[in-house]
């Protein structure tokens with residue numbers, strides 16, 4: 657995860673745009689995950705707490721355990737924004753996080769829908785301030801996070 661891939665201008669754009677999102681992480685996280693289930697409803701069954709499957713995205717989005725997952729996701733992104741200049745310090749944590757997601761049945765491919773949902777949420781939050789340059793900066797940052805998480809995947813277990 658080379659922070660060199662993000663220019664200092666891109667880092668500034670990310671920090672500035674995240675300020676608005678971080679004023680209410682949960683609220684914006686709900687926008688992200690609502691979009692994610694629209695894009696890929698098949699992700700819903702991966703979220704089970706006490707072995708109970710949700711019957712609809714709405715039910716999932718109102719469960720306290722799932723709201724906690726939303727907070728967890730947003731805090732990981734927040735940590736990436738805080739460590740823009742030294743993203744490699746998060747590499748080991750993210751690789752382990754990837755491993756955990758493989759264990760619960762997530763496929764690496766599903767992270768692209770998460771990325772699209774992240775951009776959707778940012779656009780909703782920022783409106784016209786979500787310029788092509790801001791989009792490009794976020795696409796790069798998210799790409800680095802996914803790359804680090806994917807390094808935790810054991811290719812032999814994929815598809816099991």
Ligand code: HEM
Pocket residue numbers: 699702703704721722724725728729730732733753756757760762766767770801
């Ligand atoms: C395809 C999308 C995803 C699915 C289906 C998914 C699913 C899960 C599940 C089932 C768990 C375990 C239960 C729980 O803690 O709620 C979990 C844990 C977690 N997820 Fe995700 N997740 C996804 C994306 C992400 C992303 C993009 C991030 C961060 C960038 C993330 C961060 C976390 C964290 C921090 C935990 C807690 C890990 C721990 O207990 O140490 N998840 N995820």
